Amino acid sequence: MTASFPPPSAFDRAMMQRCLTLARRALGRTAPNPMVGAVIVKDGEIVGEGFHPKAGEPHAEVFALREAGDRARGATAYVSLEPCNHFGRTPPCSRTLVRAGIAKVVIGTVDPNPQVAGSGIKTLEDAGIEVVVGVEEADCRAINEGFIHRILHRRPFGILKYAMTLDGKIASTTGHSAWVSGTSARSQVHHLRHACDAVIVGGNTVRYDDPRLTCRADDTAPNPLRVVLSRSLDLPDEAQLWRIDQAPTLVITQGGARPEFQARLRDRGVEVVEVKVVQPAAAMELLYERGALSVLWECGGTLAARAIAEGAVQKMIAFIAPKIIGGVNAPNPVGDLGINFMTEAIALEQIRGYAVGEDWAIEGYLPDKVWQP
Numbered sequence: 001m002t003a004s005f006p007p008p009s010a011f012d013r014a015m016m017q018r019c020l021t022l023a024r025r026a027l028g029r030t031a032p033n034p035m036v037g038a039v040i041v042k043d044g045e046i047v048g049e050g051f052h053p054k055a056g057e058p059h060a061e062v063f064a065l066r067e068a069g070d071r072a073r074g075a076t077a078y079v080s081l082e083p084c085n086h087f088g089r090t091p092p093c094s095r096t097l098v099r100a101g102i103a104k105v106v107i108g109t110v111d112p113n114p115q116v117a118g119s120g121i122k123t124l125e126d127a128g129i130e131v132v133v134g135v136e137e138a139d140c141r142a143i144n145e146g147f148i149h150r151i152l153h154r155r156p157f158g159i160l161k162y163a164m165t166l167d168g169k170i171a172s173t174t175g176h177s178a179w180v181s182g183t184s185a186r187s188q189v190h191h192l193r194h195a196c197d198a199v200i201v202g203g204n205t206v207r208y209d210d211p212r213l214t215c216r217a218d219d220t221a222p223n224p225l226r227v228v229l230s231r232s233l234d235l236p237d238e239a240q241l242w243r244i245d246q247a248p249t250l251v252i253t254q255g256g257a258r259p260e261f262q263a264r265l266r267d268r269g270v271e272v273v274e275v276k277v278v279q280p281a282a283a284m285e286l287l288y289e290r291g292a293l294s295v296l297w298e299c300g301g302t303l304a305a306r307a308i309a310e311g312a313v314q315k316m317i318a319f320i321a322p323k324i325i326g327g328v329n330a331p332n333p334v335g336d337l338g339i340n341f342m343t344e345a346i347a348l349e350q351i352r353g354y355a356v357g358e359d360w361a362i363e364g365y366l367p368d369k370v371w372q373p
Contacts, residue, residue: 008106008135012078015039015046016108016136019080020143022051022060028222029054031197032291034081034111034147038064040102042075055291059084061093065100073101080140082111082133085120094123104130108140112151146196146293149314155284156292158312160304161192162333163319163359170301173327175208184357185319189298190215192317196224197292198250200283202303203230212240213298214247223247224296227287229303231278233258244269252286254278280312305335308346308366316348317363319356 008016022037030052038060040048048071050063061083065072083093083105097105105124110133111117124131141148149157163181164170171177179186193199194215205211206228213226226241226249233253241249242265251265255274262272275282280303287295297307307313318333339345348364355361 008132011044012106012132012135015041015078016080016106016140018046018049019060019078019108020136020139022049023080023143025051026053028194028196028224031055031293032147032150034144034293036060036079036081038080039078040064040068040072040075041078042068042071047071047075059093061097065096068100074103076104076106077102078106078135080108081144082107082109082116082118083120083124084111084113085116085123092120092123094120097124098127098129102129104132106132106135108135109133109137112148114151145315150288150293154288155311156197156287156295157314158284158295158297158307159192159196159315159317160297160307160313161189161317161319162298162304163189163321164333165321165323165325167324167326168332169325169327169330170333171208171331172325173330175331177209180323181319181321181359182357185321185359185361188356188361189319193224193296194222196294196296198225198227198287199296199298200227200229200280200303200307202299203228203232203235204300204302205298206230206235206239206241210236210240211298212246225250225287225290225292227252227283229253229278229280229283229299231257233261235261237261237264242268242270252278252283279310280307281310284312301332301335303335304333305337308334309337313366315363315365317361320360320362322358322360 018039019037023035026035033052033055036059037051039046048064048068050060052060061079068075077097083097085092085094121131121133146157162170163185165180170180199213214223226247228241228251230251231254250271250273252273252275265272297304297313346366349367351364353360353362
Protein backbone atom coordinates (compact mmCIF):
# COMPACT_ATOMS: atom_id res chain seq x y z
CA MET A 1 0.00 0.00 0.00
CA THR A 2 1.26 3.48 -0.84
CA ALA A 3 2.67 5.09 2.33
CA SER A 4 1.87 8.73 1.62
CA PHE A 5 -0.12 10.85 -0.77
CA PRO A 6 -0.03 14.46 -1.96
CA PRO A 7 -2.58 16.80 -0.38
CA PRO A 8 -6.03 16.22 -1.89
CA SER A 9 -7.42 18.83 -4.25
CA ALA A 10 -10.52 20.84 -3.51
CA PHE A 11 -12.31 18.76 -6.14
CA ASP A 12 -11.27 15.51 -4.44
CA ARG A 13 -12.55 16.79 -1.10
CA ALA A 14 -15.83 17.89 -2.67
CA MET A 15 -16.35 14.49 -4.30
CA MET A 16 -15.66 12.70 -1.01
CA GLN A 17 -18.13 14.94 0.79
CA ARG A 18 -20.63 13.98 -1.92
CA CYS A 19 -19.91 10.34 -1.07
CA LEU A 20 -20.72 11.07 2.58
CA THR A 21 -23.94 12.85 1.64
CA LEU A 22 -24.99 9.79 -0.33
CA ALA A 23 -23.98 7.45 2.51
CA ARG A 24 -26.17 9.33 5.00
CA ARG A 25 -29.26 8.45 2.96
CA ALA A 26 -29.06 5.03 4.60
CA LEU A 27 -28.72 6.40 8.15
CA GLY A 28 -30.00 3.85 10.65
CA ARG A 29 -30.59 1.16 8.03
CA THR A 30 -27.27 -0.58 7.31
CA ALA A 31 -26.40 -2.51 10.51
CA PRO A 32 -24.26 -4.50 10.87
CA ASN A 33 -22.72 -2.97 7.74
CA PRO A 34 -21.21 0.52 7.47
CA MET A 35 -22.69 3.48 5.61
CA VAL A 36 -20.82 3.98 2.35
CA GLY A 37 -21.20 6.31 -0.62
CA ALA A 38 -19.50 6.16 -4.02
CA VAL A 39 -19.13 8.56 -6.95
CA ILE A 40 -17.73 7.86 -10.44
CA VAL A 41 -16.13 10.85 -12.22
CA LYS A 42 -15.11 11.01 -15.90
CA ASP A 43 -13.49 14.11 -17.38
CA GLY A 44 -14.49 16.20 -14.37
CA GLU A 45 -18.15 15.16 -14.54
CA ILE A 46 -20.08 12.85 -12.21
CA VAL A 47 -21.30 9.92 -14.31
CA GLY A 48 -22.45 7.57 -11.54
CA GLU A 49 -23.45 7.66 -7.88
CA GLY A 50 -24.56 5.15 -5.30
CA PHE A 51 -24.80 4.23 -1.63
CA HIS A 52 -25.23 1.04 0.36
CA PRO A 53 -28.92 0.93 1.37
CA LYS A 54 -28.89 -1.99 3.84
CA ALA A 55 -27.24 -5.31 4.67
CA GLY A 56 -27.73 -7.86 1.92
CA GLU A 57 -28.12 -5.22 -0.79
CA PRO A 58 -25.36 -4.29 -3.27
CA HIS A 59 -22.61 -2.02 -2.05
CA ALA A 60 -22.23 1.64 -3.00
CA GLU A 61 -19.66 0.97 -5.73
CA VAL A 62 -22.04 -1.40 -7.53
CA PHE A 63 -24.82 1.17 -7.77
CA ALA A 64 -22.40 3.86 -8.91
CA LEU A 65 -20.89 1.61 -11.60
CA ARG A 66 -24.33 0.58 -12.83
CA GLU A 67 -25.26 4.21 -13.34
CA ALA A 68 -21.95 5.00 -15.01
CA GLY A 69 -22.11 2.06 -17.42
CA ASP A 70 -19.41 2.13 -20.13
CA ARG A 71 -18.33 5.58 -18.95
CA ALA A 72 -16.68 3.94 -15.93
CA ARG A 73 -13.76 2.77 -18.09
CA GLY A 74 -10.82 5.09 -17.46
CA ALA A 75 -12.79 7.03 -14.82
CA THR A 76 -12.00 7.87 -11.19
CA ALA A 77 -14.02 6.24 -8.42
CA TYR A 78 -14.47 8.01 -5.09
CA VAL A 79 -15.61 5.84 -2.17
CA SER A 80 -15.86 6.79 1.50
CA LEU A 81 -14.66 3.40 2.79
CA GLU A 82 -12.11 0.98 1.35
CA PRO A 83 -13.80 -1.37 -1.16
CA CYS A 84 -14.41 -4.83 0.27
CA ASN A 85 -12.17 -7.66 -0.88
CA HIS A 86 -14.07 -10.77 0.25
CA PHE A 87 -17.12 -12.75 -0.75
CA GLY A 88 -19.98 -12.24 1.69
CA ARG A 89 -23.59 -11.62 0.77
CA THR A 90 -22.22 -9.73 -2.24
CA PRO A 91 -19.09 -10.13 -4.43
CA PRO A 92 -15.93 -8.13 -3.58
CA CYS A 93 -16.17 -4.52 -4.77
CA SER A 94 -12.41 -4.24 -5.32
CA ARG A 95 -12.61 -6.79 -8.15
CA THR A 96 -15.78 -5.21 -9.51
CA LEU A 97 -13.91 -1.90 -9.86
CA VAL A 98 -11.06 -3.67 -11.63
CA ARG A 99 -13.40 -5.38 -14.10
CA ALA A 100 -15.15 -2.06 -14.81
CA GLY A 101 -11.86 -0.56 -16.01
CA ILE A 102 -11.61 2.14 -13.34
CA ALA A 103 -8.28 3.98 -13.67
CA LYS A 104 -8.07 5.60 -10.22
CA VAL A 105 -9.75 5.06 -6.84
CA VAL A 106 -9.86 7.73 -4.13
CA ILE A 107 -10.69 6.26 -0.71
CA GLY A 108 -11.81 8.11 2.39
CA THR A 109 -10.51 5.65 4.99
CA VAL A 110 -9.24 2.09 5.32
CA ASP A 111 -11.79 -0.51 6.41
CA PRO A 112 -10.85 -1.84 9.89
CA ASN A 113 -12.57 -5.17 9.16
CA PRO A 114 -9.80 -7.84 9.20
CA GLN A 115 -11.42 -9.33 6.07
CA VAL A 116 -10.54 -6.09 4.26
CA ALA A 117 -8.02 -3.92 6.20
CA GLY A 118 -5.87 -2.92 3.23
CA SER A 119 -6.43 -6.00 1.07
CA GLY A 120 -8.96 -4.14 -1.06
CA ILE A 121 -6.39 -1.44 -1.74
CA LYS A 122 -3.77 -4.08 -2.59
CA THR A 123 -6.11 -5.74 -5.09
CA LEU A 124 -6.65 -2.41 -6.83
CA GLU A 125 -2.94 -1.55 -6.92
CA ASP A 126 -1.98 -5.03 -8.12
CA ALA A 127 -4.33 -4.44 -11.06
CA GLY A 128 -2.46 -1.25 -11.96
CA ILE A 129 -5.09 1.14 -10.59
CA GLU A 130 -3.86 4.34 -8.96
CA VAL A 131 -5.09 4.51 -5.36
CA VAL A 132 -5.27 7.52 -3.03
CA VAL A 133 -6.25 7.00 0.62
CA GLY A 134 -7.22 9.41 3.40
CA VAL A 135 -9.28 12.11 1.66
CA GLU A 136 -11.61 13.69 4.26
CA GLU A 137 -10.62 10.80 6.51
CA ALA A 138 -11.85 12.29 9.79
CA ASP A 139 -15.37 12.74 8.41
CA CYS A 140 -15.31 9.30 6.79
CA ARG A 141 -14.41 7.70 10.11
CA ALA A 142 -16.91 9.78 12.08
CA ILE A 143 -19.88 8.69 9.99
CA ASN A 144 -19.03 5.06 10.78
CA GLU A 145 -17.79 5.33 14.36
CA GLY A 146 -20.33 2.69 15.38
CA PHE A 147 -19.12 0.25 12.73
CA ILE A 148 -15.47 0.87 13.55
CA HIS A 149 -16.05 0.36 17.28
CA ARG A 150 -18.04 -2.83 16.65
CA ILE A 151 -15.25 -4.28 14.51
CA LEU A 152 -12.43 -3.36 16.87
CA HIS A 153 -14.09 -4.15 20.21
CA ARG A 154 -16.86 -6.63 19.35
CA ARG A 155 -19.44 -4.46 21.07
CA PRO A 156 -21.87 -1.79 19.82
CA PHE A 157 -20.89 1.84 20.20
CA GLY A 158 -22.68 3.33 23.21
CA ILE A 159 -23.95 6.92 23.38
CA LEU A 160 -25.28 8.35 26.65
CA LYS A 161 -27.65 11.26 26.05
CA TYR A 162 -29.43 13.36 28.63
CA ALA A 163 -31.03 16.78 29.07
CA MET A 164 -30.42 18.75 32.26
CA THR A 165 -31.02 22.16 33.73
CA LEU A 166 -28.24 24.66 34.27
CA ASP A 167 -27.95 23.43 37.87
CA GLY A 168 -27.51 19.82 36.75
CA LYS A 169 -30.97 18.32 37.29
CA ILE A 170 -32.78 15.97 34.89
CA ALA A 171 -36.12 16.25 36.71
CA SER A 172 -37.78 17.92 39.67
CA THR A 173 -37.86 16.36 43.14
CA THR A 174 -41.20 14.79 42.16
CA GLY A 175 -39.68 13.16 39.09
CA HIS A 176 -41.38 15.49 36.61
CA SER A 177 -39.19 16.07 33.54
CA ALA A 178 -41.39 17.19 30.64
CA TRP A 179 -39.74 19.14 29.27
CA VAL A 180 -36.20 19.96 30.41
CA SER A 181 -34.99 20.96 26.95
CA GLY A 182 -36.65 22.90 24.14
CA THR A 183 -38.18 21.74 20.88
CA SER A 184 -34.96 22.07 18.85
CA ALA A 185 -33.05 19.83 21.23
CA ARG A 186 -35.85 17.27 21.27
CA SER A 187 -35.87 17.27 17.47
CA GLN A 188 -32.14 16.56 17.49
CA VAL A 189 -32.73 13.65 19.85
CA HIS A 190 -35.26 12.21 17.39
CA HIS A 191 -32.58 12.39 14.69
CA LEU A 192 -30.09 10.76 17.06
CA ARG A 193 -32.49 7.86 17.63
CA HIS A 194 -32.82 7.53 13.87
CA ALA A 195 -29.04 7.08 13.65
CA CYS A 196 -28.97 4.34 16.32
CA ASP A 197 -30.06 0.72 16.11
CA ALA A 198 -31.38 0.51 19.68
CA VAL A 199 -32.27 2.84 22.54
CA ILE A 200 -32.10 1.68 26.17
CA VAL A 201 -33.99 2.83 29.26
CA GLY A 202 -34.49 1.46 32.76
CA GLY A 203 -37.66 0.71 34.68
CA ASN A 204 -37.86 4.14 36.33
CA THR A 205 -37.96 5.86 32.96
CA VAL A 206 -40.87 3.66 31.89
CA ARG A 207 -42.73 4.27 35.15
CA TYR A 208 -42.24 8.03 35.41
CA ASP A 209 -41.89 9.23 31.82
CA ASP A 210 -43.83 6.66 29.74
CA PRO A 211 -41.66 7.45 26.70
CA ARG A 212 -42.26 6.42 23.10
CA LEU A 213 -38.57 6.49 22.10
CA THR A 214 -39.43 6.90 18.42
CA CYS A 215 -38.18 9.16 15.62
CA ARG A 216 -41.27 11.35 15.66
CA ALA A 217 -39.53 14.17 13.78
CA ASP A 218 -39.42 12.07 10.61
CA ASP A 219 -42.17 9.59 9.84
CA THR A 220 -40.01 7.99 7.13
CA ALA A 221 -37.13 7.24 9.50
CA PRO A 222 -36.78 3.70 10.86
CA ASN A 223 -37.39 3.55 14.59
CA PRO A 224 -34.73 1.90 16.74
CA LEU A 225 -35.32 -1.21 18.78
CA ARG A 226 -36.59 -0.02 22.17
CA VAL A 227 -34.93 -1.86 25.06
CA VAL A 228 -35.99 -1.89 28.71
CA LEU A 229 -33.68 -3.20 31.43
CA SER A 230 -35.62 -4.31 34.50
CA ARG A 231 -34.60 -6.93 37.07
CA SER A 232 -37.94 -7.09 38.88
CA LEU A 233 -40.30 -6.27 35.98
CA ASP A 234 -42.10 -3.87 38.31
CA LEU A 235 -43.47 -2.08 35.26
CA PRO A 236 -46.90 -0.64 34.40
CA ASP A 237 -49.43 -2.80 32.56
CA GLU A 238 -50.00 0.03 30.10
CA ALA A 239 -47.11 1.91 28.52
CA GLN A 240 -46.21 3.46 25.20
CA LEU A 241 -43.38 0.96 24.84
CA TRP A 242 -45.82 -1.96 24.80
CA ARG A 243 -47.34 -0.58 21.58
CA ILE A 244 -45.26 -2.41 19.00
CA ASP A 245 -47.23 -0.87 16.13
CA GLN A 246 -44.94 2.14 16.72
CA ALA A 247 -41.63 0.23 17.03
CA PRO A 248 -40.37 -3.12 18.32
CA THR A 249 -39.66 -3.46 22.04
CA LEU A 250 -37.31 -5.82 23.87
CA VAL A 251 -37.44 -6.28 27.63
CA ILE A 252 -34.36 -7.76 29.34
CA THR A 253 -35.06 -9.14 32.80
CA GLN A 254 -33.90 -11.55 35.48
CA GLY A 255 -34.77 -15.22 35.07
CA GLY A 256 -38.15 -16.02 36.66
CA ALA A 257 -39.25 -12.42 37.17
CA ARG A 258 -43.07 -12.03 37.08
CA PRO A 259 -43.85 -14.85 34.62
CA GLU A 260 -47.51 -13.79 34.26
CA PHE A 261 -46.50 -10.25 33.33
CA GLN A 262 -43.94 -11.64 30.89
CA ALA A 263 -46.71 -13.65 29.26
CA ARG A 264 -48.90 -10.54 28.93
CA LEU A 265 -46.06 -8.64 27.29
CA ARG A 266 -45.42 -11.46 24.84
CA ASP A 267 -49.11 -11.61 24.00
CA ARG A 268 -48.82 -7.97 22.93
CA GLY A 269 -45.84 -8.74 20.73
CA VAL A 270 -43.16 -7.47 23.13
CA GLU A 271 -40.05 -9.64 23.16
CA VAL A 272 -38.86 -10.67 26.63
CA VAL A 273 -35.40 -12.15 27.22
CA GLU A 274 -34.27 -13.54 30.57
CA VAL A 275 -30.60 -13.25 31.53
CA LYS A 276 -28.61 -14.32 34.57
CA VAL A 277 -27.68 -10.77 35.56
CA VAL A 278 -29.46 -7.67 34.23
CA GLN A 279 -26.62 -5.27 33.55
CA PRO A 280 -25.54 -2.91 30.75
CA ALA A 281 -22.68 -5.15 29.60
CA ALA A 282 -25.07 -8.08 29.12
CA ALA A 283 -27.46 -5.90 27.14
CA MET A 284 -24.66 -4.70 24.85
CA GLU A 285 -23.49 -8.28 24.29
CA LEU A 286 -27.02 -9.28 23.29
CA LEU A 287 -27.38 -6.32 20.94
CA TYR A 288 -23.98 -7.06 19.39
CA GLU A 289 -25.17 -10.58 18.59
CA ARG A 290 -28.18 -9.00 16.87
CA GLY A 291 -25.97 -6.86 14.66
CA ALA A 292 -26.33 -3.45 16.32
CA LEU A 293 -23.74 -0.78 15.51
CA SER A 294 -24.79 2.12 17.77
CA VAL A 295 -26.88 2.07 20.94
CA LEU A 296 -28.39 5.14 22.59
CA TRP A 297 -28.73 5.23 26.39
CA GLU A 298 -31.62 7.50 27.45
CA CYS A 299 -31.78 6.28 31.02
CA GLY A 300 -31.73 7.78 34.49
CA GLY A 301 -28.66 8.50 36.59
CA THR A 302 -28.32 5.12 38.32
CA LEU A 303 -28.35 3.09 35.12
CA ALA A 304 -26.20 5.70 33.37
CA ALA A 305 -23.48 5.30 36.00
CA ARG A 306 -23.56 1.53 35.64
CA ALA A 307 -23.37 1.80 31.86
CA ILE A 308 -20.29 4.02 32.12
CA ALA A 309 -18.65 1.76 34.72
CA GLU A 310 -19.24 -1.37 32.63
CA GLY A 311 -17.83 0.11 29.43
CA ALA A 312 -21.19 0.35 27.66
CA VAL A 313 -20.78 4.08 26.92
CA GLN A 314 -18.15 5.61 24.65
CA LYS A 315 -19.70 8.99 23.84
CA MET A 316 -21.78 11.45 25.85
CA ILE A 317 -24.14 14.18 24.66
CA ALA A 318 -25.58 16.58 27.23
CA PHE A 319 -28.29 19.10 26.37
CA ILE A 320 -28.16 21.95 28.88
CA ALA A 321 -31.25 24.10 29.31
CA PRO A 322 -30.91 27.66 30.72
CA LYS A 323 -33.24 26.81 33.61
CA ILE A 324 -32.85 26.50 37.37
CA ILE A 325 -35.00 24.01 39.26
CA GLY A 326 -33.05 23.36 42.48
CA GLY A 327 -33.92 20.58 44.89
CA VAL A 328 -31.48 18.68 47.08
CA ASN A 329 -33.04 15.36 46.09
CA ALA A 330 -33.76 16.21 42.45
CA PRO A 331 -32.16 13.52 40.22
CA ASN A 332 -28.82 14.02 38.51
CA PRO A 333 -27.89 12.70 35.06
CA VAL A 334 -25.16 10.34 36.34
CA GLY A 335 -25.27 8.44 39.62
CA ASP A 336 -22.45 7.21 41.85
CA LEU A 337 -19.25 6.27 40.02
CA GLY A 338 -17.20 5.80 43.18
CA ILE A 339 -15.23 8.99 42.53
CA ASN A 340 -14.29 10.87 45.71
CA PHE A 341 -11.84 13.52 44.47
CA MET A 342 -11.99 16.00 41.61
CA THR A 343 -8.58 14.72 40.49
CA GLU A 344 -10.28 11.39 39.72
CA ALA A 345 -12.97 12.93 37.51
CA ILE A 346 -13.35 11.45 34.04
CA ALA A 347 -12.32 14.10 31.52
CA LEU A 348 -14.00 13.81 28.13
CA GLU A 349 -11.97 14.09 24.94
CA GLN A 350 -12.66 15.64 21.52
CA ILE A 351 -15.18 17.99 23.14
CA ARG A 352 -17.59 19.97 20.99
CA GLY A 353 -20.14 22.56 22.15
CA TYR A 354 -22.90 24.17 20.11
CA ALA A 355 -26.21 25.94 20.46
CA VAL A 356 -29.44 24.01 19.86
CA GLY A 357 -32.30 26.48 19.86
CA GLU A 358 -32.43 28.02 23.33
CA ASP A 359 -30.30 25.20 24.77
CA TRP A 360 -26.65 24.23 24.52
CA ALA A 361 -25.20 20.83 23.70
CA ILE A 362 -21.85 19.48 24.82
CA GLU A 363 -20.58 16.21 23.44
CA GLY A 364 -17.37 14.30 23.88
CA TYR A 365 -15.80 10.87 24.13
CA LEU A 366 -14.81 8.93 27.20
CA PRO A 367 -11.07 8.18 27.26
CA ASP A 368 -10.08 4.68 26.18
CA LYS A 369 -8.92 3.72 29.67
CA VAL A 370 -12.47 4.06 30.96
CA TRP A 371 -14.21 1.71 28.57
CA GLN A 372 -11.72 -0.21 26.48
CA PRO A 373 -12.17 -3.99 27.02
